[in-house]
Amino acid sequence: xxxxxxxxxxxxxxxxxxxxxxxxxxxxxxxxxxxxxxxxxxxxxxxxxxxxxxxxxxxxxxxxxxxxxxxxxxxxxxxxxxxxxxxxxxxxxxxxxxxxxxxxxxxxxxxxxxxxxxxxxxxxxxxxxxxxxxxxxxxxxxxxxxxxxxxxxxxxxxxxxxxxxxxxxxxxxxxxxxxxxxxxxxxxxxxxxxxxxxxxxxxxxxxxxxxxxxxxxxxxxxxxxxxxxxxxxxxxxxxxxxxxxxxxxxxxxxx
Amino acid sequence: xxxxxxxxxxxxxxxxxxxxxxxxxxxxxxxxxxxxxxxxxxxxxxxxxxxxxxxxxxxxxxxxxxxxxxxxxxxxxxxxxxxxxxxxxxxxxxxxxxxxxxxxxxxxxxxxxxxxxxxxxxxxxxxxxxxxxxxxxxxxxxxxxxxxxxxxxxxxxxxxxxxxxxxxxxxxxxxxxxxxxxxxxxxxxxxxxxxxxxxxxxxxxxxxxxxxxxxxxxxxxxxxxxxxxxxxxxxxxxxxxxxxxxxxxxxx
Numbered sequence: 001x002x003x004x005x006x007x008x009x010x011x012x013x014x015x016x017x018x019x020x021x022x023x024x025x026x027x028x029x030x031x032x033x034x035x036x037x038x039x040x041x042x043x044x045x046x047x048x049x050x051x052x053x054x055x056x057x058x059x060x061x062x063x064x065x066x067x068x069x070x071x072x073x074x075x076x077x078x079x080x081x082x083x084x085x086x087x088x089x090x091x092x093x094x095x096x097x098x099x100x101x102x103x104x105x106x107x108x109x110x111x112x113x114x115x116x117x118x119x120x121x122x123x124x125x126x127x128x129x130x131x132x133x134x135x136x137x138x139x140x141x142x143x144x145x146x147x148x149x150x151x152x153x154x155x156x157x158x159x160x161x162x163x164x165x166x167x168x169x170x171x172x173x174x175x176x177x178x179x180x181x182x183x184x185x186x187x188x189x190x191x192x193x194x195x196x197x198x199x200x201x202x203x204x205x206x207x208x209x210x211x212x213x214x215x216x217x218x219x220x221x222x223x224x225x226x227x228x229x230x231x232x233x234x235x236x237x238x239x240x241x242x243x244x245x246x247x248x249x250x251x252x253x254x255x
Numbered sequence: 256x257x258x259x260x261x262x263x264x265x266x267x268x269x270x271x272x273x274x275x276x277x278x279x280x281x282x283x284x285x286x287x288x289x290x291x292x293x294x295x296x297x298x299x300x301x302x303x304x305x306x307x308x309x310x311x312x313x314x315x316x317x318x319x320x321x322x323x324x325x326x327x328x329x330x331x332x333x334x335x336x337x338x339x340x341x342x343x344x345x346x347x348x349x350x351x352x353x354x355x356x357x358x359x360x361x362x363x364x365x366x367x368x369x370x371x372x373x374x375x376x377x378x379x380x381x382x383x384x385x386x387x388x389x390x391x392x393x394x395x396x397x398x399x400x401x402x403x404x405x406x407x408x409x410x411x412x413x414x415x416x417x418x419x420x421x422x423x424x425x426x427x428x429x430x431x432x433x434x435x436x437x438x439x440x441x442x443x444x445x446x447x448x449x450x451x452x453x454x455x456x457x458x459x460x461x462x463x464x465x466x467x468x469x470x471x472x473x474x475x476x477x478x479x480x481x482x483x484x485x486x487x488x489x490x491x492x493x494x495x496x497x498x499x500x501x502x503x504x505x506x507x
Contacts, residue, residue: 003295003468010265029269033262040258057336080435080459082313089458092348100393138355140395203344206333213258215473222470 001225002039002218006032039221040213048224049205053180056201062101064110069171071197072098072136073158073178073186074118074128085124085131090179090203095132097202098177099139113169114146117162121153155182155230156237159189166195173198180204181224185231192238257294257476261287294476295468303479304460308435311456317356317430319363324402324426326452327353328413328433328441329373329383340381342390345434350387352457353432354394368424370402372413382406410437410485414444415499421450434458436478440485447489447498 013028038044072095076088087095098114105112114136118128127150136146147165152158166174178186180201190197205223208214264287271280293299327350331343342350353369360367369391373383382405392398402420407413421429433441435456442454460478463469492498 003470007468026269029265033266036258036262059337078459078461080312081309086459087348089345089348089460092351092458093344096347096351096390096394100390103393103395135351138358139351140358203347204333204335205344213262215256215258215470215477218258218470219474 001222002035006035009035036213036218040215040217041211042207042209042214042217045207045217045221045224046209048221048228049181049207052184052224052227053201053204056180056183056199057204059200060198062104062108064105064108064112065172066110067169067171068105068110068112068173068175069115069166069169070098070101070105070112070175070177071115071117071158071162071166071190072132073155073176073182074116074132075179077122077124077126077128077131079124084134085126087132087135088122091132092135093203094177094179095135095139097200099136099141101175101177101200102141102145112145113171114141115149115162115165115169116146117149117152117158119151119153119157127151155186156189156234158186159193159195162190162195163193175200177202181227185227185234188231188234188238192234192241256480257290257473261291264290291468295470295472296466297462297464297469297472300462300472300475300479301464303476303483304436304462307439307479307482308456308460311435311438311454312459314455315453317359317428317453317455319360319365320427322366322368322424322426323360323428323430324368324370324421324424325353325356325360325430325432326370326372326417326421326445327387328410328431328437329371329376329387329407330434331377332373332375332379332381332383332386333377334379340379340386342383342387343377346383346387348434348458349432350390352455354391354396356430356432356455357391357396357400368400368402368426369396370404370417370420372404372407372417374406374408374412376408410441411444413441414448414450417445418448418450428453430455432457434460436460436482440482440489443486443489 009028009032013025016024075091077085078088079085102112116129116133120127129148129150133146133148149161149165152161174195174197176197176199183199183201187199207217207220264283268280268284330346330349332340333343335341357367357369371384371387375382384403384405388401388403404416404420407416429450429452431442431452431454438454438456442452445452462475463471
């Protein structure tokens with residue numbers, strides 16, 4: 001998204017130059033460079049991340065119910081040559097958080113079932129739920145305490161398709177594990193589908209501060225903007241599906 | 256790094272055109288566009304990553320020796336809202352892999368030590384080694400099986416300060432756990448200090464091939480370039496005789 005903005009600015013500058021508007025061309029180039037510095041040196045991602053993640057900065061107190069479900073929202077996956085599909089770089093931290101939550105639950109003498117949620121949204125050749133389930137098993141999670149939901153392809157569907165397995169698990173309390181950046185949208189979707197969750201963050205994203213622009217800050221800014229846009233979309237979904245709303249208009253016969 | 260090169264090329268091109276060196280300015284701007292597309296659309300990072308990660312794609316099958324050391328290299332830490340220090344996001348793949356290997360090693364009934372190497376490189380007030388060790392203990396690693404190296408501020412020092420710990424334990428097999436992009440440089444440094452390692456990757460980094468430029472690809476390119484620069488610097492220093500020799504007095 002950020003690169004598209006830069007391309008647009010530089011394209012405008014080029015067109016202005018062709019039209020002989022040299023002042024405008026200079027303004028385009030200068031503002032593109034300014035954008036790169038404002039984002040790449042840290043201020044813009046700092047502002048975007050701060051308020052968005054803040055509600056999830058503190059992990060909740062672990063007051064377990066006798067029976068609990070821990071929902072792991074899967075991130076991306078990779079398929080390295082000659083090896084099996086495995087979690088992508090953003091996924092390990094969620095696996096680790098799920099595992100430490102499960103260990104804490106067992107240490108407290110309570111019962112916890114882990115619901116791993118995710119279909120094959122990254123074309124890894126295997127549903128994310130199974131890929132992440134294997135990663136959890138390697139860390140010692142017993143298969144008996146694991147349930148897979150392998151259909152969902154979006155966060156919205158993570159929530160929608162969690163209802164049935166959660167009902168089967170019969171948990172009194174549902175803990176929702178994901179990245180702090182993702183939890184706001186995820187919690188919104190789960191609440192929309194009537195699932196009261198206690199969000200538990202895995203990673204908490206931080207920008208890098210630097211005098212020269214860093215590409216990592218651009219990538220992080222895009223990631224944050226993706227969450228902002230996704231949240232707007234989900235608010236619209238929720239409004240469209242609100243209680244008492246007329247049912248969806250049937251698709252027209254022509255389309 | 257990739258952004259700096261692009262900015263310099265664009266500013267150079269604009270300045271030259273302003274000075275009426277239209278040809279040279281055009282070449283600089285053309286190069287900038289080419290580099291921007293090659294990086295952003297994924298071609299350059301794909302090429303850089305392939306030779307960096309390729310040798311480690313397949314995780315090795317491990318024959319456990321009587322004494323095994325699993326070396327976990329630190330990847331940053333950060334202070335959380337409640338004041339505690341926790342591993343940074345990139346560290347978790349390494350912690351998970353080290354833990355999984357430790358569990359396999361213990362299941363084999365052989366001797367296992369998990370060495371955590373990392374000082375307070377991010378100035379959080381606590382060395383990475385103790386931060387990660389606390390996580391590992393919560394995940395079931397016995398405190399007696401942990402070896403901590405809390406001094407190193409970079410990969411070179413990871414190797415330098417780990418070597419004596421591994422010698423003291425008498426490790427017959429050393430598994431070096433780190434990110435796939437980091438393993439070439441890390442195993443090179445460990446070899447320099449006389450430690451033969453079996454590298455085991457903890458993650459896998461992938462570019463995003465796309466017809467439209469992606470910021471992710473720039474971040475990945477910078478990460479890969481950092482590794483290439485580190486490896487090149489090692490060879491240059493070796494040629495110049497600037498690298499500390501492991502056999503020198505005072506060196507571990």
